[in-house]
Amino acid sequence: MNSSCSGRRLRTMASSLSLPQTTISDILSRLPVKSLTRFKSVSKDWAYLTSTPAFVSDHLRRSSSDPSLIVRCYNTQSGFDSVILLITDPTQNFACRHLAVPLDEPLPLFPKIVGSIGGLVCLDVSPCYASDFVLWNPGTKQFKRLPFPLIASTRSNPIWLVFVGFGFDSFNNDYKLVRIVSFKRNDGLPFVRAEVYSWKEGFWKELEDTVCFDSAIICGGQDGVVVVDGSLNWVAIGLQRYADRKVVISFDMRREVFKTIPLPALTRIGNVKVMSYMGLLAIAVYPLVFAANGNNMNRFEFSVLSDCEDGRKHWTNVVLAENFSKSLVPMGTWRDRELMIKQMGDRDNHPKLFLYDPIDERTKRLPIDCVDLYLQCYSHVESLVSVDGRN
Template identity: 25%
Template sequence: MATSRAFSEELLREILLSLPVKSLLRFKCVCKNWGSLINNPSFTVDHLNLSKKKKPPQHLIYDYGATDDAPTVTLVSDKGIDEQNFQRFGDNITNMLGSIDGVFFIERQIDNAILCTLWNPANREVRHLPATTISFEYFICDRHLVFGLDPMTKDYKVIYYNHMEEYAAIYSCSRDSWKIFKHNLDVHQNPSTCVRNFYSSVDYLNGYYYWLIKEVTNKLSILSFDFGNEVFVEMEGPSRGHEDYNWSAELMLLGDSVGILNSVDGFVNDVWVMIQLGVWNKLLTIHLTTPVKSFYDNSFILVTKSSRLVSYNVRTNKTRLFEYRHPGLKSNPQCGGCGVYYYKESLVTIKRQGNSELHLSRCLTKVMNIY
């Protein structure tokens, strides 16, 4: 009898792991046993890993210019379009980054104040970040407010950095507070050199957030922030040995590598990849006749002339046309267009923690560090 019960629980777990988050949230209420199983930190980890491996990629389209009667968020995948009843945050969103494990960072401007929020659209959890003593003025070209994850502790963090100031601020979900620290960068850098990516995505990879540094001497370098050690790191770009090469570049991510897309002449673009720290290789030259909206894995997400999304894999040379069509795809999100974000739904919780939730979070950290 014990063997039969153990087999049934194991089979039940396998079945539940294959279900979407929306169904799991309903099934938590079926009985105490199901709720305990779905709330288990190891189940959250296994469900996320299975989603990454076996489920087709989705793209979350956020329409910054949506009217009150139009959907703000649309999910697009190989299987079609899924317009769901997501939360609306109003028309004052100025910045959206993500997703990391299904969690997004949202920046909103209310009057003269900047409000920061973490959002998991799958379980509808929202976490508003507290205020800090550093002012987050929006109309400053050299300020950067970015989102990442400490891969060792599984702690979501937000960093505010203005490289004309010698102090930065970092928010930690585990501490639920901001910490002001003196960073290790030259505060006299040219403010026009540290550029934010024009893609509506997050330049986060394996515990680091990346910026491209453009210098007036036609030289490139990379600035990164280590979310584990909470320090900035600088490294060489692909400029060395290519002094006669014209750089009109943007930072990108290709799989598990940092890359650069450089416009050479008209529609001609070179793709560079960092093969090891500070060592770069030109991967290929491609012709892009349509705007790039985002990227994931080894693919660009492009917009066709008819305002449809298409993905192009630079390593397999394969294209895939999505069903989704929207005129806002051709516009920048800051001008009321659509942002395109690679997305994997998850059960990850971002709620503020009481004593029981704090214990659950610590258990989740221990479980995730095993994987």
């Protein structure tokens, strides 16, 4: 047998033994991003396959069932001496590694995490006014500096407060960054303008409907926003008809409009953190100042906004803890089911971070050493989603 016949036979055998493309796609979609990045060099066909929107979507769907935690730890509110950690298997093997922020130039402050969704992490790299942002995919190591926002501070009209949120609009297959900017009027009341950046379109646009900010003003820190069912949600202090009450200001990412959601009376006393639970909007109410004696100050409540039989929505208590010995501070939810709670320490004991599952009432301690520092915690999944909006 000559060599040309042998070569043709080997190619025929290889072709007959090859797997269907749907099978290959199914196998590859179960692999980690690091492996897929390596396999892109195996063949042009594989490189093309793993870059298609359908494959990127399938891979994201599979990886979403096994989220990690991305944590920013910092010693002071100024943001110095900070680090970003990626923690896989938080309740089992607990693999932890440092993530290097992919910026070449020095920054005046360590980046703040705006949000993590679909494998993309949005970072605020500005020294003030949340005015400079980066989209970053830690899995693929891609990053992109976003164009500067439209709304800026001026000498005659200086910015007072800025709040931001980063989420996914599933209807339009678009990741969106929302920036809410407050200015002070002469009468002392806030005047609000808002804008949104579209990952798909690649530019900022100012939003016209900000009427709900006439009756409420957002409060809370940088991590005071949560994504729930296509909306971004912030806790706000009521004004005018909502005076002396707390409310939630919610931004519908599909329709790009704001609305106000009233909170139950119990939120008038204590801190309120907006959270997500099983796909529903939730709130945690916890002590303003911990007091072992009194007046319900050592009380932790977790409530969910659920549908009633009459079609209306109602706040329902899921967790209620009273008369506990140490203050409990909610940090967020992991896998949208387990509450991540920081138990404050005292002079002899460091704070502890643990997960609590309201369904089976199980508690799991997370072995994170730096819980006595400030923390930002977000669920994070690996993905192939491009920072450039091509998916």
